[in-house]
Amino acid sequence: MDLPAGTRNYTYAQDMAIFRTRTHWVLLAVLFVFLFTAPLYWGNYWLGVANLIGITIIAATGLNILTGYCGQLSIGHAGFIAVGAYTSAVLTNRFELPFLVGLISAGLIAGLIGMIFGIPSLRVKGFYLAISTIAAQFIIIWVLNHWTSVTGGFNGISVPPASIGSIVFISQTSYFYLVMIITVLVIFLAKNLARMRPGRAFVAVRDNDLAAEVMGINLFRYKLLAFFIGCFLAGIAGSLLAHWIGFMNAENFTLIDSVLYIGMIIIGGLGTAAGPIFGALFIRLLQQGITLIAPVLENTFTLPAGFTTGIGPMVFGLAIILFLILEPRGLAHRWQLFKAAYRLWPFSY
């Protein structure tokens, strides 16, 4: 990692640290203070949006590990989120198990299901793998809809509020803290994973799997590991989503959602730890912005019937196209450029 002019590392630990300067630590502290005090100045609505963004970041981080780092394209991510959501819903509702058991099980079951659908990745890649993950999306949703005795079928299943001991996360504020803590842990895990042996192996597999195999990387093992981790995080996100909404129905996990997650990591920046954060923030805030602005436009201007209703899909499509053309490395790259300029400041020329 680059450092500001005049700053040097003297030990290996310093060289490997994520937060390396006093400024980093101060900014981190400011961020945490901001997040912990957010409920004081955000209403329920914005806390709800923040919860959705946090859950989205967790799911997008999983997809980023799978697709961004390891190069295994998955268009069935919403299906894996559904597995997590239903696992947690069934365990906490039907079996009345504690939330934490539901949460961890959601990750594990989604990870295992992900590994099963990841098996074809040894033989197929790219477009063909994408098709096999689409199959996962459809198979999972079909099972959820038709395994009525367990999942409630089309009528869905209600999900009790998350609780740990005597703490019940029923308000948006309490849920915000839960989601925030898990999101921070997941980001930290993902950042470190990328710097460890598995992360480096993922990148090697992504860049050239033949060369990676020649270097001694067990392709099957690492591809399945990527599927497990990516889907584990999808499962965790699904569990949090289920307890947040309080009611699960397989209709909540569509192919469009899977495509949306791919859009997020493209916009945020594939293969970067910050990418999913930027992507989730961008897409979710864009959606909220459009939701808020559409009624204002409709009321202020005399627009043809239904004009404002097309803004959402149009802007989302436009954003994807513009990012692919103008900034294919995503917002994370813009962030890197900004940091580079900041490090050289005031001599950035």
Add this chain to the structure above:
Amino acid sequence: MNWRKLLVLAGVVSLALIITMIPLLSAGCAGSAEQPVKVGFSICYTGPAAEKGRPMGDGKLDCMKYINEELGGVAGHQVEVIWRDNQYDAAKAATIINELISSECLLFTTNSSKMMMASAETANRAEFPGFAVFSAPVLTNPPQHIYAQMPDYGDDWAAFAKYYLDNIWQGTEKPKMALHLLNNTTGSGARDAANALADEMGIEIVADEEHTATTISEIESLTRIKAENPDILYISSTPQPTSIIVKNAVELGMYPGMTIACGHASFTSVLVELAGTDAEDVYGVFPTVNWGDDVPAMAKMTEYCQEYHPDDFGNMDYITCWAEGLIVAEILRLAIDNVGVDNLTPQAVEEYGFKKLNNFDVGGLHGPVTYTPGDNRLSKSVRIFQVQNGEIVAITGWVEAPLIPYKFD
């Protein structure tokens, strides 16, 4: 170089201001000096259900415009509407319901059972009353703080089954019915009712097929149904897939030759437009009157529709939500009369508004609206319609839909 730095600095400051001001601005919008009564609408304006969501959203917003501008609001108070497009997306609906609660709305409505399901848990926990125009039985069973404006998809099935047995079926055996159901609560609602009542009523269910909202052909499923030689094909879906099923049934030579009937989510003018002459003689259950019927609210509704949303003219979904607007106004009026505007809370609106509804006439647009303890369906009446010469024609008066004893987990 200074300019560049200044620009970057200005950009960063602007971004920071925007991020910090968004919540403050929205919080600022929440309270105003006059405190009009607030209601929230979560509308499927875009997304997969937009073909129904848009006319419904237009209907309810036009009705609120009429109430505010021509009737002077409710009991002298303007009704402030906070409406949001939920895009038929559950996560979005979940954030919207939080916004409506935070914005101190007194009640909320949404169009579809899926969106209500995504909102219901939060609303029930917050004791924030709301109702869905179209709903599945699971939403109101057991009854909590969520209501159904009209009979649900299960009631449609029960009403048509009774009509069929009383008026159409001539045989001595049990009539054979095939179900073709949308793969969500719209379809499962009809299935739940069929499971609960078919045996008791004397109907044999011989096939139960599913389709998606985006289906382009149902030849395969209809071929399986054809092998069972049903007397009735009952469809509970939305207009587009229903039109495909009807057209495919004609292609396979199944229809005419059996009875086709649809639940209310299928049966609008869009179905007739899409299926054309193939839809001739198809039966449908719908809980409202038709366009042009001689009922008190028709003239004003038609005037607003033609002025503001002429594309919706002829669409019965517009009628359902115009009626919804009238019900919202009546609930608020009752609550204001009972507790006064200063004491209005969502809980008061539920207790003294929703639960005081008694035989309220929505200008004749649909059956009377009454709250019955233990039954959160507000209107309990439907009518049977038929497509005749390309027009949707009512063939019965209001038929009361009984409360079906569902058993949900």
